[in-house]
Amino acid sequence: MYKKAYGIIKTLAPLHVGATAGEESGNLNMIFRDQFTQTGIIPGSSVRGRMKAEMRAEQGEDAANKWYGREAQTETGEAGSTTESVVKFEYASIVWIPVFCPGQPIVWVTCPRLLKRYQRIAGVKKKIPIEYTGSQTLKALNIEAKETLFFNFGFLTVDKKEDLTPWFPLGEQLSAVVVGDDEIAMIHDMALYRQSRVALDPKEKKAKGGAFFNTEALPEETILVFPIAIKESKNGNGKWQPFPDGNEGEIYLGGLESIGFGNCEVIIKGVE
Template sequence: MYKKAYGIIETLAPLHVGATAGEETGNLNLIFRDQFTQTGIIPGSSIRGRFRAEMRQFLGETDTNQWYGSEAEMGKPDSTSESFVKFEYASIVWLPVFCPGQPMVWVTCPRLLKRYQRIAGISNPIPAVYTGSKTLNALNINGKNTLFFNFGFLTIDKTEDLKPWFPNGQELPGVVVGDDEISMIHDMALYRQSRVALDKKEKKVSKGAFFNTEALPEETFLVFAIAIRPTTQTWEPFMGDEEAEVYLGGLESIGFGHCKITLKGVK
């Protein structure tokens, strides 16, 4: 029987975890997405690799291999070992979106909240679609609370206390939208940046050196599940602390990937 725990990721800078496409698709650096909601995710392998690197820095390779498994060695059969800690992918809980007059509104949907509910063990019923938080500052138009986004407007049917659904314990201005609407809002909220590489001899762009990058915006909240095999030792990935600031994904050299990870239920 595995011990259940989970982690909360709060992005402190734009977060890019994905792949780079070739020139035939316009050099698009796209993030990984969930296949159903089409919202950004962080694969479990990326989280495991970051945790492994953090432990290797302080405790060395032997202790690291014990917790995260030994890598395969060429010419040595059965050189791999099972890890004591398993990581699921991280999915979005709340995504910040620009909204005139707010200026930010955090958006989610029932499917994303359902996964968070399962992982975090929340007993509250999932809020209905078009439910807003008590801290939401919507405009009253014809007797209805209304939010305006770049794509149009959204009517809030009711407001309630959504504090239990915010991982940081603060009830931010938030709204629950439909599962069929979250992908459109998600694409509108993504951080996008165009980058170029200049020619070494002239002030012009090198051939094929134009890149478009997308990333999850800062102040996005994500959740991932952790399973720990029974052992007499205690897993302490952050040297006894329950939270740490780390870098995830790529493009760290230009300021991407700065995150705060908080562990729940590990001890």
């Protein structure tokens, strides 16, 4: 039997989890994406690896191995037996992603499919809002008596507004809109943070061979959710405390930490 819990991730800096070499797409280091909505995800292995590293640093190797499993090989290279992880993580998917919108200046965007996964994970009892539903805090333009948002790709008409508070994991209803499942990929790609990086030749003012590339990342204040399963045993496992001070903490996820990427706030819910 497994006890269900879930985690909420709020990015405090751009977050890149994906390709590091960029060979598959020229010089663009892309993030991992969900195969249906084409929106960014964080693999469960990335979440688990960072959580284990944090516990190892704070509580020691034995605690980390107990909750997250023992590796097949020790640090000295000696063969060892693996153990099953007590805490299991699925991938983190977007609930809301912030998008620049003139006059707002930020609108958080989602789609019914992403909300459906959040509903299953968090147990939200409300009916999923239909596309083109805006939050009560949204201040859209009034064009010909219709509330309208302007994005870089064009205008979007808000058909109605309702209280979307239950769909915000942190309890704060932001300026937001729900778009169609077939539109979220385009808006998501428009919202991504992108940065060009280059390494210069030490003798000339030019890029080294193969040392110019672009990186994309989820923007700060993106909100994601991931399911957690905690295996229960007959003897009991004790209390899982992922962070030194309880169930909330700041960690770094993904790559490019040295240039300010990856800082996230993580909140674990459903664990007493």
